[in-house]
Amino acid sequence: RNRRGNRKLPAKKCIGVIGELVEGPMWCRGRNSLFFTDIVSGTVFEYIPKMEKIQHWKIGTFVGCIVPGNHPEEIIAAVDGSLKALYPETGAIRTLCPFPMPEGVRFNDGKCGPGGHLWVGTMEISGPREDAHGQEDIHARGDAHIQEDIRPKGGLYRVGPDGQADCAEPSLAIPNGMAWDVDKGIFYHVRTEERAVYAYRYHKDRHLIQCPVKAVDLSQEQGVPDGMAMDRDGNLWIAMWIQGHLHQSRVRRKAGGGGSTGCQCFVLYLWRGTSGPALHHIRPGRTGRRECL
DSSP: OOOTTEEEEEEEEEEEOOSEEEEEEEEETTEEEEEEEEGGGGGEEETTTTEEEEEEEESSSSSEEEEEETTTEEEEEEETTTTEETTTTTEEEEEEEEOOOTTTTEEEEEEOTEEEEEEEEEESOOOOOBBBOOOOOOHHHHHHHTTTTOOSSEEEEETTTSSEEEEEEEEEEEEEEEETTTTEEEEEEEGGTTEEEEEEEEEEOOOOTEEEEEOOOOOSSSSEEEEEEEEETTTEEEEETTTEEEEEEEEETOOOOOOOOOOOSEEEEEEEOOOEEEEEEEOOOOSSEEEEE
């Protein structure tokens, strides 16, 4: 444990510095490999642990997230103003459907929901900068929007199997990680600019979210919340950007609370580095509030 009482986890570096804004990890069972994106270079990477091999495909200007496709050899990517299918075996790329992307906005994090819909966030391309201390000046940017009476251009969207995109939550600055507790009917969503996780009522039959409530306040933590996942015990694991922390939260909410999702996490892949993102893997514990690399 470190001086703040947080348990240290062993981390192994798999790959050195790679990309600039590396996000969106997705494990592919069929290929026993990890796919991820470098958002600002519009590139999808594949890391094959057994071979310690990495390959990549340049598919656009900005690529926000990737999710599994309908076929084993198909990966769906949110790229620029459309959704595209990538076929790693051949390197072929196919445009599936357009997306109503406003000018100056790009895709950010996204995941497939329980009903097969793609939930994806968007944010302004001219995102927040880091100050001299390495901390993201997100609060100043949010205050600027309020002072100028300008709403953020980003939002949270739901894309159906037919390619139809609907805005589930407008006017978000930096929408990020997502998780579902289907048994309790709760959808969790990271709002990075507020340093918080919000809980929504999730209607699985209609694939709708309603009544957001701040469930986890991370304003006093080091770094800012980014990606997120839920384990089978209903704990939220939140990656804290900049500081290289994992924050484990046991969520309690009157409308439900954390529950089992049936998911298991044996190895967790993270990016961390001062000169640029480097890929690490760790084996998380089952208890504790924050885990540090």
